[in-house]
């Protein structure tokens with residue numbers, strides 16, 4: 262496995278990498294994540310200081326509360342980040358990692374709000 266996981270939006274306007282040992286995958290089923298992602302949100306928690314950008318020209322942030330914002334590509338619309346402001350981790354959408362992640366779903370969050378069209382994903386040991 263490579264030392265870092267490379268990630269990009271659909272159009273390539275945003276490219277970045279995170280360390281391979283970043284935590285997760287975490288799945289959040291809250292109504293907010295469902296609106297943002299069109300489904301539940303699956304994210305990997307990367308140390309904020311160790312997210313390295315190769316390109317970020319089209320990265321846009323939407324700050325929708327004092328404590329949270331979401332990062333997306335303003336060209337292609339890829340949902341890239343959930344940022345809980347003030348925490349050490351930047352949550353990276355698992356689906357934007359290029360190639361194998363070597364990760365498994367380790368936790369479901371706020372399942373009481375999940376949609377009724379799917380089963381809660383199975384959880385595995387990391």
Ligand SMILES: [Zn+2]
Nearest residue numbers: 270272334337
């Ligand atoms: Zn893009």
Ligand SMILES: [Zn+2]
Nearest residue numbers: 289290291294
């Ligand atoms: Zn959520």
